[in-house]
Amino acid sequence: MDERLTIGTLARQTGVKVETIRYYERIGLLPPPARTVDGNYRSYSAAELNRLSFVRRARDLGFTLDQIRALLDLAGQHDHDCADVDAIAREHLDKVERKIADLTALRHQLRELIGSCSRGVVADCRIIDALSP
Structure with a gap:
């Protein structure tokens, strides 16, 4: 007989919180235990x-x-073409690359704002001016 795990043990072994495990069960990512x-x-x-x-x-x-x-659905179809898995991964990679580009642009803008600071008084602050409508 295989060893059974409690939800607490499952949580510790995976690093997933108990509440998250219950949520995954509710939405069908994990089968009902x-x-x-x-x-x-x-x-x-x-x-x-x-x-x-x-x-x-x-x-x-x-x-x-x-x-x-x-x-998970594809993982259970051992004879299925891997192209569908690849498509999901590529779609995700495209999204990650767009986020990286957005964050790089944001970093540049923030560096410019910080560089424009004269370190005087708040009334003359270029950062506050740039953020104000």
Whole structure:
């Protein structure tokens, strides 16, 4: 018989909060867990630990819940063409690259604002002027 895990143990082993595990169950990213006979506690298998670890890693990489759901679906189709997985990853990469470009532009603007500061009084502050309507 395989070793069963409590929700607390599952949370510790994956670094996912208990509340988040329950949320993932509610939205269908994790299947409803088995329940213990004594106390009706949630009981998880190694398969659920692996699935939650997959979800955690995908979230760490910034994939959306919908993208993760699609990736999990594709992961279960071993003979399916990998192009669909690649398309999801490429779409996500494009989004990340756009964010990096936006943040780079923001950094440049903030550096210019800070560089324009004469370090005088707030009434003459170029940063406050630039932020004011």
